[in-house]
Amino acid sequence: MRVIVNHIEYELPSQSMISDALTLIxxxxxxxxxxxxNFVPKTQYEQFSLNENDRIEVIAPVTGG
Amino acid sequence: MTAxxxxxxxxxxxxVLYGESFPSRLLLGTSRYPSPQILENAVETAHPAMIxxxxxxxxTSTAEAHSGFWDLLKKMAVPVLPNTAGCxxxxxxxxTAQMAREVFESDWIKLELIGDDYTLQPxxxxxxxxxxxxxxxxxxxxxxxxxxxxxxxxxVDVGCQAIMPWAAPIGTGQGPLNPYAMKxxxxxx
Numbered sequence: 445m446r447v448i449v450n451h452i453e454y455e456l457p458s459q460s461m462i463s464d465a466l467t468l469i470x471x472x473x474x475x476x477x478x479x480x481x482n483f484v485p486k487t488q489y490e491q492f493s494l495n496e497n498d499r500i501e502v503i504a505p506v507t508g509g
Numbered sequence: 510m511t512a513x514x515x516x517x518x519x520x521x522x523x524x525v526l527y528g529e530s531f532p533s534r535l536l537l538g539t540s541r542y543p544s545p546q547i548l549e550n551a552v553e554t555a556h557p558a559m560i561x562x563x564x565x566x567x568x569t570s571t572a573e574a575h576s577g578f579w580d581l582l583k584k585m586a587v588p589v590l591p592n593t594a595g596c597x598x599x600x601x602x603x604x605t606a607q608m609a610r611e612v613f614e615s616d617w618i619k620l621e622l623i624g625d626d627y628t629l630q631p632x633x634x635x636x637x638x639x640x641x642x643x644x645x646x647x648x649x650x651x652x653x654x655x656x657x658x659x660x661x662x663x664x665v666d667v668g669c670q671a672i673m674p675w676a677a678p679i680g681t682g683q684g685p686l687n688p689y690a691m692k693x694x695x696x697x698x
Contacts, residue, residue: 450566474579475567476608481600483607501566503608505579507548508563508592509538509679 445496456494463489465500475504524558526670527649531558536590545581552585559590561619564609590651592619597632599639606643618643619673620652628678633660641667656690658697665698672698 445458449469456464462477462484477484478501484492494500524531537557542548552560562582582589591609596602599622606618622639624632631654643650644667652664656674664672674694677683685691 450568452568469568471567472576474612476564476612478604478608481604483604483611486611501608502568503564503605503612504567505582505612506563506565507539507542507578508561508594509540 445494447494447496447498447500449500450502460494461490462492462494462500465494466502469502471502472504475502477502526651529649531588532556533558536561539578545577549581549585552587557587559588559617560585561590561592562613563592563594564605564612588617589613589615590617590619591615592653593621595623596621597623599635599642602639603642603646606648607646610648616647617649618651620650629680630678631655631675633657636660637663637667640664640669644668656687656694658690658693661694661698 445456445460447454447456447460447465449465454465454468456468462479466477466489477486477489479492479494480499481501524534533556535555535557536559537552537555538561539548540563542551591606591613593602593605593609596605602620602622606620609618610616620636620640620643622632622636624630624634631652633655636652636654637660640650640652650669651671651673652669653673653675654660654664661672661674672694674691676685676691
């Protein structure tokens, strides 16, 4: 199935979890995740099933004002 | 060698927000320093109450360029104030705040809800409702806002214990453009 991670399209097997998407992009801690603009706590990465066309955001700390 | 404490640190006149006491009244940004070392030196010298931080998508050039920032934050051990920079809707703000809370393990949030991309002027029409939602979710909200008295009053009414009115549009370096309004805020709030 097609998912979009940080604005880039990827193919994942159906019934993939968030943890699979994180592995796919080699996400490095610390980070936080949202799916379709909804925050997903890290405790749910292994259980949260992705759907076709889901938009996943993986964000990391940067400097800011 | 540790730098001497600056004169602005006065425990008798501490800044108290949301039940937390800060010996300094200085909030320091962390962006656009020439190097991480200079940022670290600035923080060590200034002893700020908090330093502002942000979040960006992993894999972007911005995030990659800041890959050492997390280690520096841990080393400096100064309370952080995450912002919601770049958010254009209340939903984006709330989601970003929730993500920031998990990453930084902090309930503090500098609420930024952008209404205009050029000036980065806050979306004043949706700011109060967004602040109220965040406060109900347990966040300690510091809203970036304009100097409008009624807006600021409403932000205080929904529970914001401090407001962050702009002096001039971000990045313009013009200094306070409306000192009368700023003084009025101090008089009325």
